[in-house]
Amino acid sequence: MLIWNKAAVCKLLWAISCKKDKLWVKWIDAYYTKGRDITSISCPANSSWALRKIFECSQIIISASGWDRFIKKGSFSIKEMYKHLHGDFVKVPWSRVLCQNLASPRSLFISWLAMHNRLPTRARLTMWGVVDNSSCCLCNTAPETVGHLFFECAWSSQIWTMVLAHLHFQRGPGNFTNELAWIMKSAKKKAAKHQVALMFFAECVYAIWLHRNDHIFNQGSKTVSAAQLFRDIRFKVACRCREEMRKFF
Ligand SMILES: [Zn+2]
Structure with a gap:
């Protein structure tokens, strides 16, 4: 659940990164990112707990060398991010x-x-x-x-x-x-x-x-x-x- 939750938060980061036409994204862009790429800036000191959690996920994107592998049909795939964070595992027969x-x-x-x-x-x-x-x-x-x-x-x-x-x-x-x-x-x-x-x-x-x-x-x-x-x-x-x-x- 923790991994899935982190993968879902990454989708919020993606929404900010690609400047989705949403009010909350516009608000963050106006007050914090100001047109810059979110993965290239550090978390503002006065940001809320929720925004800090979103900013923390930018490290995952940097270590994965960008968004490309998580994008399916033009949209962020939480499933792909989950698989990336979870790593390889053996499927149990039962x-x-x-x-x-x-x-x-x-x-x-x-x-x-x-x-x-x-x-x-x-x-x-x-x-x-x-x-x-x-x-x-x-x-x-x-x-x-x-x-x-x-x-x-x-x-x-x-x-x-x-x-x-x-x-x-x-x-x-x-x-x-x-x-x-x-x-x-x-x-x-x-x-x-x-x-x-x-x-x-x-x-x-x-x-x-x-x-x-x-x-x-x-x-x-x-x-x-x-x-x-x-x-x-x-x-x-x-x-x-x-x-x-x-x-x-
Ligand atoms: Zn018996």
Whole structure:
């Protein structure tokens, strides 16, 4: 946000530099720049805080050897300036799964934690010496890891199976690594069906995590069947999807 804000301030500097036909630009030109190039003069001592911030950006333009690389179709591009200030970065493979996903922010956050293996599963808590039972509370047949809980566990795999069947995908559920790899491929496709699958993925991870928490902390006070949980997830996805996605509900 700081970098984006600086890039946006650079656009104000550009407006002053190219003497845009705006009242505030004319005012600055009349009182401070007086027809000179703003990047060639220092900030006036009596200028306001806001104007000082604009003047400070002239160093960025000087170090970039002028405006040319930031001008697109005759106008200053904040995006180009942002890319210049940000520098090169590696694009993470899961960005499409989370960034273009219409699922609830909570479900996206829990999915992000799951992708980075940062959820406090029983397997991790056992490793830290917090608990002494690492088995999955939903099936009691395997250690509770992210890979098992989503969607290798017999209970949670039922939900993901229902999702795949609901969207007419001809495949069975795998463990979290396999399903994440599949959903990453799916995220590259623009079709509404794949966008709905993205939403289902995040909402399923979140719902299963909440259900698991309920089992552990409330002794499963809310007895919910896999079919009921699937209906709840489907309702949440349907509430948040766009018009062209409604045909899947
Ligand atoms: Zn299990």
